[in-house]
Amino acid sequence: MSGSTVDLSAAAKTPGTRSSSQPGAPRRRHSGRVRWWVYGILILAALGSAFPLYWMFVVSSTSTAAATQLPPRVIPGGNFFHMVGVVFSTVPFARSILNSIVIAVAIGGGQAVLCALAGFAFAKLRFRGRNVLFLVVLLTMTVPAQLSIIPQYMIISAFNWVDTLQGVIFPGLASAFGIFWMRQHLASTMDDDLMGSARIDGANSWQIFWRIAFPIVRPAAFVLGLLGFVSSWNDFLWPFIVLKSPENYTVQIAIQALQKSYTVNLGLAMAGSFLATLPLLVVFFFVGRRLVAGIMDGAFKG
Numbered sequence: 542m543s544g545s546t547v548d549l550s551a552a553a554k555t556p557g558t559r560s561s562s563q564p565g566a567p568r569r570r571h572s573g574r575v576r577w578w579v580y581g582i583l584i585l586a587a588l589g590s591a592f593p594l595y596w597m598f599v600v601s602s603t604s605t606a607a608a609t610q611l612p613p614r615v616i617p618g619g620n621f622f623h624m625v626g627v628v629f630s631t632v633p634f635a636r637s638i639l640n641s642i643v644i645a646v647a648i649g650g651g652q653a654v655l656c657a658l659a660g661f662a663f664a665k666l667r668f669r670g671r672n673v674l675f676l677v678v679l680l681t682m683t684v685p686a687q688l689s690i691i692p693q694y695m696i697i698s699a700f701n702w703v704d705t706l707q708g709v710i711f712p713g714l715a716s717a718f719g720i721f722w723m724r725q726h727l728a729s730t731m732d733d734d735l736m737g738s739a740r741i742d743g744a745n746s747w748q749i750f751w752r753i754a755f756p757i758v759r760p761a762a763f764v765l766g767l768l769g770f771v772s773s774w775n776d777f778l779w780p781f782i783v784l785k786s787p788e789n790y791t792v793q794i795a796i797q798a799l800q801k802s803y804t805v806n807l808g809l810a811m812a813g814s815f816l817a818t819l820p821l822l823v824v825f826f827f828v829g830r831r832l833v834a835g836i837m838d839g840a841f842k843g
Contacts, residue, residue, distance in 0.1 A: 660719075731754055
């Protein structure tokens, strides 16, 4: 018995064994506690991000007084569908949502393809003045967007595109940021040897772009297109300048048209804003994972 006791104590002291009380032992309970703290913070952040949308619903379902009431009201009322009916009867809101969808899809798709094409030219093609021209594109990012309104309006007036959807779409089909974004992705992900092999096989520049380059950077192009979609959906200034007829209004102009000259009906405005936000939520519900995957793909490459 004594010998076995000595053997057990000696085995406990061998270097290969380590008790859970030693400093190097894993602490599962502590790591689990930290993980729950992280989840708690993320839940609070998600609730804080969703609260403005919920507040719009509360105000639109009650009255304007709910927005200035102290303490603020946090329980929705039963007036929401009445406010929705007023919105659709005051302005052609359904047509405005359709116009915004057409504009946002056209601008998002155009930026994904055209910026990828320009980025491919700057990253992989060799032509005189390439670096200087790319520098000019980058310098345009330092110019405030408000300074381009008058020249753009003069151009679309020359094409008789005032009060048309194409007058809103065409100036947004490309962006300096999008060209820079796609140029960096193509420079870091597409090998020059692959392009040389395609040249040997007889492919021209367009075939190389469409069949090789664009599939490689498709996740980045998808992210760029989605950013362009959201930006054009939320844009107010340029459509407000170009569009004159109520049947051509975008959703943001329709929300502004809900207001009278000297009074602001917050319940009506919140109802319109809530309805205008729902399509974006639907889009992000279906493509949210692809958006995150595209951003992380660009973060770990190059």
